[in-house]
C-alpha cells in the first residue's frame with residue numbers, strides 16, 4: 001500500500017457527493033453494529049485512535065506502511081488491532097508473537113483473506129499464493145515443492161543459472177567497455193524473468209514474448225491497493241477503477257498464456273524427442289487440473305519468483321558499496337577460496353561463510369516482503385492473551401522484526417559479522433529474522449532464492465569491478481525504499497561494470513573478451 005495508493009484512496013473519498021457520503025456512513029454504521037454483534041465480547045489488542053468510516057487508514061496515509069506500522073508498534077506494543085474500513089487486521093511486530101502465529105497456532109492462521117487481486121488475476125485463489133487453506137492449497141503446494149522447487153530440481157537448473165548470469169555479465173561488460181552505466185535492477189530482472197520462464201516451460205519468455213514482459217511490468221509496477229477490498233459495498237461501483245483494471249489485466253494474462261500453452265502442446269505433439277519434462281508438462285499431465293488452474297500456478301512463479309531475488313541482490317550490492325570494508329572482506333574471501341583464475345561455481349557457495357553472512361544480513365535489513373503476505377484466521381482464538389475473532393487478517397511486520405532493538409544490537413547497522421559463528425539462520429526456524437516467513441505458508445521458493453541470490457552476489461563481487469557515476473562515493477548510494485510488489489530500492493543503482501579478473505578467465509567461461 002504505497003503513497004500513491006493512499007493518494008488514490010483520498011482521491012476516491014474527495015470525489016464522493018454528499019449523498020454518497022451519507023449512504024456510505026449509514027452502511028458503515030450498519031456494518032459496525034453487525035460486527036459488534038458477531039464479535040460480542042473479548043479483549044482486543046491495543047489500537048491507536050480510530051476515525052469513523054475509514055477506521056485506522058489515516059495512520060497509513062503518508063510514508064511507507066511498514067514504517068508506519070513499526071511506529072504504531074513502538075507506541076502500542078507488538079500486537080495491534082486495526083480497523084481498515086470493513087476489515088479487521090492484527091499487526092504483529094515481535095518475534096515471540098510471530099512464533100505464536102506461525103508455529104503454535106499455524107493451523108488457525110495459515111489461510112488467506114479474500115482479495116480482489118486473487119479474484120481477478122488468480123481465478124478466486126485457485127493458485128497457491130492466494131489460496132485459502134483448503135485442498136487446493138495442499139495440492140498446489142505439493143506440486144510446487146516436489147516438481148519445481150525441490151532440491152533436486154533446483155540443482156538441475158544450475159547450468160541455466162550459470163548461462164543466464166553469463167548473459168547478464170556479457171551485456172554489462174559490453175556496456176562497461178563503451179563506458180555506459182547499467183541499471184543493476186533492470187538487468188537482474190531481465191535475467192530472472194528469462195530464468196523463470198525457462199524453468200517453467202523451457203522457453204526464454206523475455207526473448208519470445210514482448211507482451212509477457214509488458215504484462216509483468218504492469219503487474220509489478222502498478223499499485224495493488226484496492227480501496228474496494230476494504231469497503232466491499234463500493235465494489236459494484238468501482239470508484240477507483242482498480243477492479244476493472246485488474247479484471248482486464250487478468251483477461252490479458254489468460255489470453256497470453258493460452259497461446260503459450262497451445263504452442264507448447266503443438267511443439268510436444270510434433271516432437272518425438274525424449275526431452276526432460278518441464279513444469280508445464282507436469283501441470284498439463286495432471287488430469288484434475290483445469291487450464292485456468294495451470295495458468296494461475298504459472299503466474300504465481302512469474303510473480304513471486306520474478307522480482308524477489310533480483311531486488312534482494314540490488315540491496316546487497318547497494319549495502320556493499322556503502323560499506324567498503326565489508327566489500328573488501330568479501331572480495332578477499334572470494335579470492336582466497338576461488339582464486340583469480342576461474343569464475344565462481346555454485347559448489348563453492350557453501351565454503352563462502354562471509355558471503356552467506358552478507359546474504360543473511362541483507363535479508364534481515366531488506367526483507368523484500370516487508371509485511372509478508374496477509375494470513376487469515378479460520379477460527380476464534382487467543383494470541384498473547386488477546387481475543388482474536390475468526391476472519392481476522394494478520395500482517396506480520398517482517399521488516400520491524402528484523403530491526404527489533406530488543407533482539408538485535410545496533411539493529412540499523414549493516415554488519416554481516418553478527419551472523420558469523422551464530423546459529424541464527426534466515427530459513428524460518430529462528431523467529432528473530434523471517435524474510436521467508438515460517439510455517440505452512442513459508443516461502444516455497446526459499447532454497448532456490450538463497451542459491452540464486454548468493455551465486456549472483458558472489459559472481460558480481462568476484463568477477464566485476466564497480467564504478468559509480470562521477471562525483472559519487474559509496475556513501476552517496478541511498479537506501480530509499482519503494483513499497484510495491486516487493487520492497488525494492490526506490491532509486492536506480494547505476495553502475496559501470498568492468499572485468500576484475502584476468503581477461504582469459506572470461507574467455508574460458510565462454511564470454512567475449514574485447515579489450516577494456
Ligand code: HEM
Pocket residue numbers: 128129130131141300301304305306308309312367368369372373374435436437438440441442443444445446448449453
Ligand atoms: C529473496 C527472495 C524471496 C523472499 C524474501 C520471499 C519471501 C516470501 C514471503 C515472505 C512469503 C509469504 C509467506 C507467508 O505468507 O507467510 C512468500 C510466499 C511465496 N513465495 Fe517467496 N520469496 C522469495 C523468492 C521466491 C521465489 C524464487 C519463489 C518461486 C520461484 C517464491 C515463491 C513463493 C510462493 C509461491 C509463495 C506463496 C506460498 C503460499 O502461499 O503458500 N518466492 N515468499
